[in-house]
Amino acid sequence: MTYCCGIMVHDGLVMIADTRTNAGLDNISTFRKLDVFEGAGDRMMMIASAGNLSITQNVITFLTEGLEHPETQKVERLIDMPSLFAAAHLIGRAVRKVRDIDSPAFTQDQISFDVTFLFGGQIKGQPMQLFMIYAAGNFIEATMDTPYLQIGEHKYGKPVLDRAVTHSTDLYDALKLGLISMDSTMRSNLGVGMPIDIAVLRRDEAALEVNTRIDNADPYFHDLRDRWSTALRQAHMAIPRPPYGR
16 A cells, blocks of 8 residues: 655645555565656656556656557657656556556456556646546546645545645645645555655746655654644644533
């Protein structure tokens, strides 16, 4: 299991991903699930992945090395695509390519083809965009009304984002809320865990403003966890008792 979220607000884009993978309680590993693609000083793209690790790694490899277009036979790489919309289509094609290769073996071993991606970024002179790509290769796009997307174990962190995130949210408030969402998920599901990879891209900038990993020793994240827990307890105590019963 995993948890990743992307939040696109007026000032930019935040991407957050945990790194825990597990195949049972006694087989837990750490793998990076947030990949960054930077090209020619005029584009920045980020992909967060959830699902079967072999599928996600194969898809990322196709996107990096290139995938042949079925009509033009031209080899296309993610970083060379003319728009983020075209890049999202390429990711969908890569997912379907891996499914065509692996599905017979997956079916034989009764393994589900489980994969989803968050893809976002900006190409100079074009709008910033954020997409979610499904296992079928189709995708949806974040909007001003729905400025965030999640993949993996999303239900525990969703209420935080639902209540607090809007398109006008400050960029670093969006990062803070994303981290609270991640903490809420980790507290409720052991399949999601540290370290956490984060990336922040300010709108119309060609370089990441933040690209770092938060580990168990990070003082800000510990403070955030403690303050959020305290704030929830104080809010609960401040609400009047229900007027029902005796």
